[in-house]
């Protein structure tokens with residue numbers, strides 16, 4: 001390039017950055033002034049000191065921010081904290097009381113989501129989880145919710161049990177590769193439900209595809225917290241600039257998101273003609289679409305919507321299940337007493353002549369307590385998926401401006417010492433009554449989100465939500481998957497610390513990632529069959545269900 005043109009490019013960039021800087025300053029001054037006028041009567045919630053222009057941008061740690069928020073809440077003696085950066089305002093709700101009051105009782109005011117600019121940059125198609133409040137959101141929720149209601153998920157139980165048996169068999173046959181078995185279980189269920197596609201074995205390419213997407217989402221940082229989300233114009237800056245590492249991340253992982261959205265969808269469409277009995281989400285939606293087309297009716301849910309919604313099922317459903325299963329293995333390995341107690345319960349309820357089935361699940365009280373304690377110990381989305389307010393609000397005399405992003409600090413609520421004694425201890429008995437040797441503590445809260453992003457509003461000055469549904473549409477599906485696989489794991493496997501060469505268990509501290517989701521990183525474990533009898537049962541039952549499962 002000519003020196004003159006180089007100079008011109010450098011000048012263009014400098015002026016571009018200068019104009020952008022000026023815009024940021026103007027934006028901040030105007031929004032501060034407007035906010036100050038509104039808050040004359042009420043003050044904003046407490047917040048830690050911020051920096052000029054950058055606000056709280058550099059004050060919030062990128063790793064495990066939820067822990068810092070919990071500390072600030074104690075320091076400032078408040079359950080609501082306020083922050084702002086580049087004109088974006090956000091509050092963190094650190095108590096169950098605040099989250100229930102704002103996100104549930106006043107849910108209509110907090111039904112929106114912020115705009116997820118970083119996720120847009122990552123190439124998502126319309127995805128319910130990230131959609132803002134509005135007709136598109138309502139349409140997606142109306143289409144996606146019905147197949148996952150508490151009664152409808154019974155449709156998937158045969159598939160879930162078959163995959164649970166296959167998972168445990170793969171863990172026993174190839175214990176070093178137990179993570180792949182767990183990933184296969186998590187992917188196989190949602191891939192079949194969304195697209196009608198089968199995962200063949202633990203080396204299926206679908207597993208790698210889902211793994212890549214999970215990596216992309218899991219380490220992308222708390223949703224709506226990047227510089228692009230705070231100040232969308234920065235998405236057009238070159239990604240080598242300082243502060244733009246999240247833009248670089250988004251662009252690096254874009255192909256993974258695009259593949260998972262496109263490739264299984266196309267594979268599913270190819271089977272439309274040959275699989276008339278395929279009742280997957282994509283086939284069902286395509287059939288509706290074709291019928292509307294033939295009858296010359298409108299098709300509001302277009303191809304991009306079907307594609308995006310199917311990908312939502314896989315992306316929202318696979319990694320959450322996988323991460324919870326990894327936690328089961330970890331906590332059972334670390335707490336052998338709890339493991340033995342749960343195995344005792346399985347033996348008592350199910351006996352030794354068969355493996356756990358759906359009719360046993362309601363009777364497995366201690367197994368359910370292990371699930372609850374796993375949820376509490378490590379909420380996968382420690383700051384939930386943020387909501388956004390559609391109107392200004394006053395809470396305990398504190399002013400919450402319209403358009404504020406709202407994070408429930410689910411981790412803080414589930415580690416509140418005033419509710420949970422010794423909150424960092426894995427103790428499933430804590431939920432039992434005092435007479436039963438427990439501590440009468442409530443089940444964990446908020447792991448599946450708060451409130452209701454309502455489907456319809458009632459009219460009137462105090463608008464309220466009409467649809468009282470739990471925010472995560474996949475909760476019932478996920479709980480069924482987790483309970484059946486946990487029960488079969490307890491019936492067929494012994495989980496222990498990895499063994500050294502001399503055969504002795506070697507305890508270690510696992511590593512975690514707290515960037516975005518809170519997940520335990522891959523770790524070693526010693527997994528063995530509980531005995532020849534349970535192994536024979538596993539082989540026999542797997543053969544039977546594989547023959548019968550559709």
Ligand code: HEM
Nearest residue numbers: 129313316317320381385447448449450471472473474478
């Ligand atoms: C252990 C398993 C799971 C956990 C911990 C979990 C957690 C969550 C959380 C925290 C939210 C955000 C709620 C909010 O906005 O306050 C959410 C939303 C959502 N989840 Fe799940 N989820 C799980 C499994 C699933 C599964 C299996 C599916 C698939 C069917 C699914 C689909 C969704 C969807 C579509 C949303 C967005 C709902 C909306 O914004 O209206 N999830 N989930």
